Amino acid sequence: MNHDRSIATQIVALIQAEGLPVGAHLPAQMLADKLRVSRSPVNEALALLHEKGVLTREKNRGFFLAQPVAAPAAEFASQLGLVEPDPATAAYFQIAEDLLQGTLETQVSEQHLRQHYGLTATQLSTVLKRIAQEGWGERKPGYGWAFSSMLTTPDSLLQSYRLRLALEPAALLEPTYRLEPQAIERLRAAERHLLEGGIETDSADQLHERGVRFHETLVEASGNPFFIDTIRRVNRVRRLLSYRSMRDRERYPEHARQHLHVLDLLARGRNEEASQAMREHLLHTLNALAQISRLLEP
Structure with missing residues (x-):
């Protein structure tokens, strides 16, 4: 049953990504092609979604969307009991x-x-x-x-931010700095997703990866291998403690807006200002972490 649930979850995500209206026809072969799986598991997943009331079934015609997928796909799948904890x-x-x-x-x-x-x-x-x-x-x-x-100490997370405070603003000032326009667009889209509801619905893993991807992409654009290696090491080490700090998500909208501001400056080639904005962003996080250090205490 697990596999059917996984395919059903992917079908829900597809319905939402394509903005399909109520009444839309969902041919099994089309779904199988898009999800790159055979028709058999798709048919089983469609039957499961029919059972859950998401789809209607018409004789000799197939499955049709019965209700709008309004909530984010992951949340909708979770409400339907399609997501089993791993x-x-x-x-x-x-x-x-x-x-x-x-x-x-x-x-x-x-x-x-x-x-x-x-x-x-x-x-x-x-x-x-x-x-x-x-x-x-x-x-x-x-x-x-x-x-x-x-x-295993709360200080470790704060110390990792002190290192990043020294490193990341400097990386944006490297003479070889070049951030590709498509990378900027990709990062912007990730931040907009958060502001449009992802902060509440994304898992701790997804939130952490989004932050790591943003900061590592910006440092990688420096072209300096020493900066790049250091930021990757720091991010591996801080993962554990940063998960814990995610119990408090109130600071994330402001984070996302600060990330977008840095990207806007870099897109316009204003690296000096972007470096200063990055420094302020990391200081803001450092201060927030110091305030929520009770979450990090045993």
Whole structure:
């Protein structure tokens, strides 16, 4: 059933992306072509959406849209019960939380992790692979896993911002700086999506990735490999703590507006002003984080 739910969720997203009106015909072959899957899972997903009341079915004619998909697609799919929590993702966040709370040792065996978080070997492998890629845990020879103690203090997040405060405004002033117009448009679209409701509906993962993509794209445009390598390392390390700070999303609309302001300045070649705006943006975040540091305390 999981696969049908996944395809059904993709169909809901497609209906919304294309702005299909109530009564629109949804031919299985057209959907299969767009989603690059065979017709069989599409037919099962359509039947599931019919069951949920999203579609009507007409004999010999197929499926038609029965109600508008007004909410963001992810939220709509969630309301329909199409989105099942992924145990590996849930365990990933729980391990992070337990480390920050100090209730998980920084050195543990895989067996302990499997039993404690109720995971299969495959699920645990997925979680640990992700943690290793992000650089806050590593396999120990013959013992299990060691997690970075650097990430278990609220100060770590603030210190990572101090480094970024020194680095990012400077990157915008590099003589080789060039940010492509299509990159600017892509970043603008991501910020507009947030201001149009994404702040409430996006997952912590999506919010974090959007922020990382914005800042890394701007630094990459400097063409300076030392700046680029440093920002990527810092972003890997701060991921854990920044997830935690996302419990408070009130600051995100202002963030998105500040990002758009920096992009407007860069689009007009006003890098000096963009550098100053970036500095103010990071200071604003740093001050906000200091104020919400209670969220980061165990």
